[in-house]
Each structure stands twice: as structure tokens, then as C-alpha cells.
Amino acid sequence: MVKKPCCDKSGLRQGTWTAEEDRKLTAYITRYGCWNWRQLPKFADGTVSGLARCGKSCRLRWMNYLRPNLKRGNFTKEEDETIITLHESLGNRWSAIAAMLPGRTDNEIKNHWHTNLKKHVKHKPSTTKLHDKYTNNQNLNDDHLQINPIIPPLILESSPPPPLSTNTQSPFTTTDNSVESTKADSVSDFWSEPFLLDILSDDLPTMGASAGFEFDLLDGEILSPFGFYDDLEPFSF
DNA sequence: AATTAGTTCAACCGCCGCAGC
């Protein structure tokens, strides 16, 4: 699972994400959204936070693993049938297939296909209900939407950047040193703050809704598929 | 218990399309 557990030439980490990196990335995106993946690591450079990852790596980690509402675990028979059917229709368009399976990522589906479904399909061509449904329906896209409404984007593309300063000028389109330093300070403040869930309990539902996703709440606890919220104090609204 | 072979899946790489200038 680990390709290169060392740093590359630019000093950015590669390889497996640590729980701490996960926590920081989740906290940052949950709070601020992701306005720019490639800029994000600059706000989280190693000198400040230890989150020295390239933007692509951050995006991948978030999209495939940290994002809320992701399903983990085995694929259901229904999901398998859906994947097989959609693959017959769409080919290796994993992202399109993933869009029809809420909670599943393209990477996960791709892996599942190559490890399980591909060989299975070779021996047993699909004749499922879904297959019949799709093959009898010319308007594939509309039909997909009816079956599995595409969940809204989970990334806050237009979400506000970190509170850098009172300067109304966008801090991301300038190289002004004062702004840069303010930005760094702000990021430093963010990372040095207690984890967001400790301090944002009142804001979390609203914030999550505005970001296009939901937090699963049960008896005041946040349900995380990854467990790194587990150590946090439960909170109430 | 040790070794080998096969499987899984997180992560990386390179390419592409789009938007802004």
C-alpha cells in the first residue's frame, strides 16, 4: 500500500498518511473547505503543521478516504450488479460509475472491479434486473439520476478561505509579503488551535450543511468511519 | 514454523479538458 515512504526532492511527504495528517487535513477542509487543492499544502507546510503533502495527494486522500458519508467495507450484491451493469454501458469510466453509487469512490470501485468483478463477469455475463432496465432504456443518464441521485459535491469550491486578515483583497492572488505572513500566521493559528470539533460544536451542523455534506450524529457523537473522532469529547447542541 | 504465491487496496503518475488571462 505504500509506494514511497520517503520524501521527494521538494520535501513533501509521500506514502501512507498518518492518523495525524488525516486529522489535520480533515479539520482544515471541514473548517475552510477546499478553495484550491494545490495551494492548500502551502498553508499547511511542514514548518507549521507537519502536513507536507502535495495538493493532489491531499485531494486524493480526502476524496477516497476522509470524505464524510463514504461507505467502507464490502460491496453489497446490489452494488456489484450496479457496477457490472454500468461498466457494460460506460466502460472504464470509474468516476461516472462512482457517481451512481453514493458513498463509493472511483478508486474503490476500480479496485473492486479489478480484484473481484472482472473475473466474475468473464464467467458469467450480467443478466441482472438492472442490466435489463438499462439496456431497455435509451435515456441512460436520466434513469441513473432517478435510481441514485448524484450526491452534491462534497468539496466547498466556493467556500471562504482561511481567515487571513481584514484585508479585503484576495490573499490568493497576490504575493505581497505582508499578506503572506498574515496567511502563515493564520494557518499557524489554525493548526495550533485545538481540533475543530472541540471548539466548533455549535457551528458544526450548519457548517456541514453549508459545505454540502452531513455529519452523522448519534446521541451527540460524531460517527466517523475511521475512528479518529472517537477520542473526542461528545458534544451536544 | 517457514516459505512462497496470490490478493488487496492506498497511493502515485501522467495525461486531459477546462477556465482565465
Next chain:
DNA sequence: TGCTGCGGCGGTTGAACTAAT
């Protein structure tokens, strides 16, 4: 029109894990 930067996608890799011998 071309350039640049970005997000996103699909293919691929390879360490970790599991089963078989």
C-alpha cells in the same frame, strides 16, 4: 490563439496481508 494553472480521471504500482504448501 496560445499559455498557464488547476481539478479530475484512469492506469499502474508495490507494500501489506492472507492463503497455500
